[in-house]
Amino acid sequence: MIQLDLVLQILSRNMFMDGNAIKDFRTFKSPMYYGSDKDTYYLLPFRFHQISDSKEVLVNEIGDFILAPTGTATRIARRQVTKNEELYADLIANFFISENAIPDLIDVMATRYRTKKSFLDDFTALHIFVVSLRCNHSCHYCQVSRVSESRQDFDISIENLKAGIEHMFRSPSPSITMEFQGGEPLLAFDKVKYGVEYAKQLNETYNKEITFVVCTNATVFTEDILDFCLLNDVMVSTSLDGPSFLHNANRPKTGAKSYEMVLQGITDAREKLGYEKVSALMTTTALSLDYPTEIIDNYIENGFRNIFLRPISPYGFALKNAKKNHYHTQKYLEFYKKGLDYIIQLNRNGQFIVEDYTTVILKKILTPFPVSYVDLQSPAGMINNVIVFNYDGYVYATDESRMLAENQDFTFRMGHVQDQYRDIFYGKKAKTFAQYWSNESLAGCADCGFQAYCGADPVFHYASQGDFEGFRPDSDFCIKNMEIIRHIFELIDTQGESLLKIFYSWITNTEQN
Numbered sequence: 001m002i003q004l005d006l007v008l009q010i011l012s013r014n015m016f017m018d019g020n021a022i023k024d025f026r027t028f029k030s031p032m033y034y035g036s037d038k039d040t041y042y043l044l045p046f047r048f049h050q051i052s053d054s055k056e057v058l059v060n061e062i063g064d065f066i067l068a069p070t071g072t073a074t075r076i077a078r079r080q081v082t083k084n085e086e087l088y089a090d091l092i093a094n095f096f097i098s099e100n101a102i103p104d105l106i107d108v109m110a111t112r113y114r115t116k117k118s119f120l121d122d123f124t125a126l127h128i129f130v131v132s133l134r135c136n137h138s139c140h141y142c143q144v145s146r147v148s149e150s151r152q153d154f155d156i157s158i159e160n161l162k163a164g165i166e167h168m169f170r171s172p173s174p175s176i177t178m179e180f181q182g183g184e185p186l187l188a189f190d191k192v193k194y195g196v197e198y199a200k201q202l203n204e205t206y207n208k209e210i211t212f213v214v215c216t217n218a219t220v221f222t223e224d225i226l227d228f229c230l231l232n233d234v235m236v237s238t239s240l241d242g243p244s245f246l247h248n249a250n251r252p253k254t255g256a257k258s259y260e261m262v263l264q265g266i267t268d269a270r271e272k273l274g275y276e277k278v279s280a281l282m283t284t285t286a287l288s289l290d291y292p293t294e295i296i297d298n299y300i301e302n303g304f305r306n307i308f309l310r311p312i313s314p315y316g317f318a319l320k321n322a323k324k325n326h327y328h329t330q331k332y333l334e335f336y337k338k339g340l341d342y343i344i345q346l347n348r349n350g351q352f353i354v355e356d357y358t359t360v361i362l363k364k365i366l367t368p369f370p371v372s373y374v375d376l377q378s379p380a381g382m383i384n385n386v387i388v389f390n391y392d393g394y395v396y397a398t399d400e401s402r403m404l405a406e407n408q409d410f411t412f413r414m415g416h417v418q419d420q421y422r423d424i425f426y427g428k429k430a431k432t433f434a435q436y437w438s439n440e441s442l443a444g445c446a447d448c449g450f451q452a453y454c455g456a457d458p459v460f461h462y463a464s465q466g467d468f469e470g471f472r473p474d475s476d477f478c479i480k481n482m483e484i485i486r487h488i489f490e491l492i493d494t495q496g497e498s499l500l501k502i503f504y505s506w507i508t509n510t511e512q513n
């Protein structure tokens with residue numbers, strides 16, 4: 001006791017505070033402090049962010065938002081909002097304030113919160129199988145160290161492929177996606193074929209809903225491959241970086257022009273499988289930054305109704321060619337905004353085209369539903385929603401983490417495919433990553449106004465900043481997402497109903513009448 005008094009005295013001297021001040025500081029405030037007066041209200045958890053000189057957005061725990069004049073958050077916190085203001089009713093109805101210490105509709109809030117996080121209910125859905133590192137292209141932004149077409153020793157073994165598929169069926173998820181990646185996975189078509197057939201055979205027992213996807217450069221299709229995809233309902237995801245001069249510069253292929261081959265591959269796949277079974281992804285290189293409208297026009301000319309203006313990822317092999325691949329996030333944001341403006345204008349002119357990343361964020365902002373986009377989730381998509389079985393039998397937490405492994409960094413290696421399921425998915429490493437995969441508990445994110453719409457990415461922060469948690473003020477993940485979300489709110493605020501109609505058509509993927 002004497003010792004405690006002594007400590008308090010020293011503390012009060014050092015902090016220039018008297019004993020009572022310390023006592024105040026150390027004690028929780030009573031519920032009365034937070035507003036029990038009948039004329040005022042209780043605060044429910046919410047955060048806010050200034051989106052322009054005159055406006056801020058208030059966002060509650062379940063992602064509902066109110067756009068309001070700057071200073072509104074302060075007025076609410078000071079209990080200055082009065083009952084005769086329209087804002088008061090909005091705040092009550094949208095769970096920002098309550099007239100009772102425990103809101104009457106707290107069960108509704110809890111249900112809404114559970115719904116938003118229900119992407120966690122079924123655990124891992126996306127299972128990526130890297131069936132080969134072989135490739136017939138030499139893209140300078142390739143994130144893995146692809147090898148030449150003849151190196152069959154870089155294909156997955158049947159033994160490891162089978163073990164991976166058996167793990168996939170151990171996932172509690174009733175819906176699973178089996179995605180084949182490379183290198184170029186169709187150079188190891190025998191493994192893709194075996195994988196699909198073995199999964200279908202096991203599924204006679206497990207009865208899950210399975211989606212098959214092959215991520216291919218679309219230059220090695222044969223009649224047999226496309227017949228197999230048709231018979232087994234395999235979807236095709238390919239890469240298209242924009243017009244010929246851009247695509248061929250980004251994705252060189254010895255002795256041939258990749259662009260013409262990809263377009264032929266897309267045409268062949270669409271004819272055989274149907275339009276909706278073929279999608280494309282672009283990667284933004286330093287060269288792409290000057291051509292947002294040309295890239296979008298190219299997607300439209302080639303019959304796509306959506307485009308993902310996707311930045312380059314700072315992983316693996318891509319870093320070795322920094323001149324072509326590295327650019328400041330601000331440059332990317334200028335590119336994204338120009339592209340988004342152009343896409344919105346096209347929609348206003350009657351051309352339906354969707355920007356995919358914006359749509360992911362819009363679903364979080366404008367709907368009560370969960371969004372299962374693995375790169376923007378909290379808890380993060382790693383392990384919870386995605387796992388990677390690599391060609392050499394090792395298991396990685398995400399696609400990006402196997403790319404780090406190509407540079408000899410095995411931090412995110414969860415184990416080997418021949419290990420027990422529980423050791424891979426619930427082992428020591430998974431528990432370590434779990435400490436950093438929720439933005440609700442990360443410094444900077446915990447009180448960010450955009451927390452409900454953003455995510456956590458320990459792999460990105462480890463790769464770019466050297467630790468799993470990361471440092472928000474100069475995190476490219478944070479800078480990019482904060483500005484994109486702010487920009488979307490500013491657009492909604494300034495363009496109103498006419499823009500919301502377009503945004504809802506993107507969410508539902510249906511053209512406006």
Ligand code: SF4
Binds near residue numbers: 444
């Ligand atoms: S990463 Fe940045 S924008 Fe996203 S929640 Fe964290 S602080 Fe907010």
